[in-house]
Amino acid sequence: GAVVSQHPSWVICKSGTSVKIECRSLDFQATTMFWYRQFPKQSLMLMATSNEGSKATYEQGVEKDKFLINHASLTLSTLTVTSAHPEDSSFYICSAQSRTGDSPLHFGNGTRLTVT
């Protein structure tokens, strides 16, 4: 149980275009979803916290107009990288919690974004 599906797993796009990444909890309702960015051999960097039906909370230094997050339902959150640039190339991972606090984080398999 507690499966999180992230799609796509790999995407290449040109500079200036937008890319949407989906994160779905398949067998549970996620009250909260988190979006992370990860550079090679480094830890996870939290970008934003997404709660169903409300605006996402962004971490300091993360541009909310560039990284649009929509948490439309208890099982789906999307991250849209707008006007992508090569420096946005990274590994993006989502996680979902069934309840707040220290309940386990269930992670998607990540999306490798390459902007050319």
Place this chain on the structure above:
Amino acid sequence: TQLLEQSPQFLSIQEGENLTVYCNSSSVFSSLQWYRQEPGEGPVLLVTVVTGGEVKKLKRLTFQFGDARKDSSLHITAAQPGDTGLYLCAGFLGGYQKVTFGTGTKLQVIP
């Protein structure tokens, strides 16, 4: 300043050797989790520790939560190539705080 510091950052050992990874902080956590992440995948939860001094074992992996709940360690006995991955500790401060991830330890076990 990173809230959770892991050491070492990178570790390469031979199959069969033992190793310990440390996760340290100046903050007190209500609970702490350990995750393992393989390349191209998301992290997978290994264990959650909640009581100061608690020791949990998962086959060849032994996790310990410090008495003061500021630090934790992960000990792997007789490491195998399948243990290769990025190990992340994650601390929870309590209440409505978010889980905070450590700096990560990249483990490579050579056959």
